[in-house]
Amino acid sequence: MNESVTDHPSEEQLERFLLNMLGGVELELLETHIMSCNDCVSRLQKLEIEIAAKKLALSKHLDNEPALAQRLKHIAARRFL
Secondary structure: OOOOHHHOOOHHHHHHHHOOOOOHHHHHHHHHHHHOOHHHHHHHHHHHHHHHHHHHHHHHHHHOOHHHHHHHHHHHHHHOO
16 A cells, blocks of 8 residues: 555544544445554554653542532543443
8 A cells, every 4th residue: 555644544543543433434445544554553452651651640630629520520421422
């Protein structure tokens, strides 16, 4: 697959892919691209590690802030419904 850099998905699209926030045509196009692009597979792996690290740091912080943790859970529940 011969592509220019501008044909690669954005960081935001890759993050949304990892967070299962894509659907329809956008998901199909991204999956097709990833299957043929080693650069984007590497980018996804790095993003996955970054997201895991952020989740871990946030969970440690939220252990000390139960009110904030509850508020974020409420916001997340509304966003992903």
